[in-house]
Amino acid sequence: MTDSTQKATVATETDENKHRKNGLYRQVSAELAENMKQGWADTERHDLEPATQAVHTARRRRALSARFPGELLVIPAGNPKVRANDTAYPFRPSSDYVYLTGDQSQDAVLVMEPGRSGGHQAIAYMLPRSDRENGEFWLDYHGELWEGRRNSPAENEQLLGLPCRDVRTLAGRLGAATGPVRLLRGHDAGVDAALEGKVTAEHDDEFRVALSEMRLVKDEFEIADLRFACEATALGFEDVVRVLDATAPTPERLIEGRFWTRARLEGNDVGYASVCAAGSHATILHWVRNDGDARPGDLLLLDAGVETRNLYTADVTRTLPVDGRFTPVQRKIYEAVYAAQEAGIAAVKPGAAYRDFHDAAQRVLAEHLAAWGLFGDRSAEEACALGLQRRWTLAGTGHMLGLDVHDCAKARTEMYVDGTLEPGMVLTVEPGIYFQSDDLTVPEEYRGIGVRIEDDILVTEEGNENLSALLPREAGEVEAWMARLRS
Ligand code: GLY
Ligand code: MN
Numbered sequence: 001m002t003d004s005t006q007k008a009t010v011a012t013e014t015d016e017n018k019h020r021k022n023g024l025y026r027q028v029s030a031e032l033a034e035n036m037k038q039g040w041a042d043t044e045r046h047d048l049e050p051a052t053q054a055v056h057t058a059r060r061r062r063a064l065s066a067r068f069p070g071e072l073l074v075i076p077a078g079n080p081k082v083r084a085n086d087t088a089y090p091f092r093p094s095s096d097y098v099y100l101t102g103d104q105s106q107d108a109v110l111v112m113e114p115g116r117s118g119g120h121q122a123i124a125y126m127l128p129r130s131d132r133e134n135g136e137f138w139l140d141y142h143g144e145l146w147e148g149r150r151n152s153p154a155e156n157e158q159l160l161g162l163p164c165r166d167v168r169t170l171a172g173r174l175g176a177a178t179g180p181v182r183l184l185r186g187h188d189a190g191v192d193a194a195l196e197g198k199v200t201a202e203h204d205d206e207f208r209v210a211l212s213e214m215r216l217v218k219d220e221f222e223i224a225d226l227r228f229a230c231e232a233t234a235l236g237f238e239d240v241v242r243v244l245d246a247t248a249p250t251p252e253r254l255i256e257g258r259f260w261t262r263a264r265l266e267g268n269d270v271g272y273a274s275v276c277a278a279g280s281h282a283t284i285l286h287w288v289r290n291d292g293d294a295r296p297g298d299l300l301l302l303d304a305g306v307e308t309r310n311l312y313t314a315d316v317t318r319t320l321p322v323d324g325r326f327t328p329v330q331r332k333i334y335e336a337v338y339a340a341q342e343a344g345i346a347a348v349k350p351g352a353a354y355r356d357f358h359d360a361a362q363r364v365l366a367e368h369l370a371a372w373g374l375f376g377d378r379s380a381e382e383a384c385a386l387g388l389q390r391r392w393t394l395a396g397t398g399h400m401l402g403l404d405v406h407d408c409a410k411a412r413t414e415m416y417v418d419g420t421l422e423p424g425m426v427l428t429v430e431p432g433i434y435f436q437s438d439d440l441t442v443p444e445e446y447r448g449i450g451v452r453i454e455d456d457i458l459v460t461e462e463g464n465e466n467l468s469a470l471l472p473r474e475a476g477e478v479e480a481w482m483a484r485l486r487s
């Protein structure tokens, strides 16, 4: 094989590693090699329409361009991660690359070239079609014969609305860079290496923060996609209710699989590992082992979200009585969380401080915990001031949502948790009470009960809209909904 068969972009990959597949067949006769070059139809398409998202990605790139005039901007999609030997984890491109291009190709890199008279020219560097002449398309196991047809750069230009070039020419371009460069570091080791010495960690951090902050306010495409993610998620929750057995244990893994099937069918995947937490597992916030059973009489805390094919995710939690009816003590705790969520959602409106919804929900939770005698002689206010409720409320009440479940995580504190809500922001409101099964400070009947209710809330001009309102939240409505689905 010659160097021209190298599939890797600016990264290096040895010939030896590329051809391990089907070791038995590694020996290729000259006749077969010649045979495989020929007899393939020209499938190039010239009739592709720009993707709906293209006008939005163009606008996002213009905003980024205005923020970093005169600088070369480099945003890699990233490379597949090896799972073992020659198998890889499913590839998901970096969210910022998706945000700016709408594309999901592996090994691609968005480069924004500063123009002499201002602005930038955006170019997507991508893998071209596999070469048939040199055998790349079938001898390289990353070739299209093995992994499926890729769009050509010309086809991608039609779809994405920006020039596309062969990523194997990128190393030369980056090597020749002389002016200031900003890199979204950490996604493509080859790109990082190619720019070594031309970028600084400080500038790159500023770049990462700017990208995160750009994504705080969603545009209409993003809101529509998040709405769809919530609709698909509601279908997934319905599927789970249908599979929950009211009289016998239901494996948490079956619940996980049911939801995942819906996620794959309607979208791309789940947006994060589903928490399928039955009984006392519900008190473990990151319970993703999902190796227990949901038993009649227990609660099931299901925290799951469909990620759409554009890679936006919902993040929804419902806490359901497995047999369809809350016990009195389950209902008491559930209703406290519901009241807290109502207070939290009511605090989501434009101009409100981001922290308001968290404070409102925590106050209501603390009032209930105080009424149950859990703070001794202390009032809810005193307990809140000391943060004592956190023994049982554990987590913050929400976060931004978008391409990432914990979206915009690199935004500066003053722009996010110390910031102000604006129309177009989407955030979760997800209060909970978690009584660990070994917590001797609470009545025995509370131990092992965990309840969270989580919805995805869009800030509107008037106040807010609950994008996940298709799923009931009030206890009686939850019971009626479950009964309907099972009848
Ligand atoms: N599912 C992750 C979260 O609720 O933040
Ligand atoms: Mn969640």
Ligand code: MN
Pocket (backbone or CB within 6 Å): 315, 398, 399, 428, 430, 454
């Ligand atoms: Mn969440």
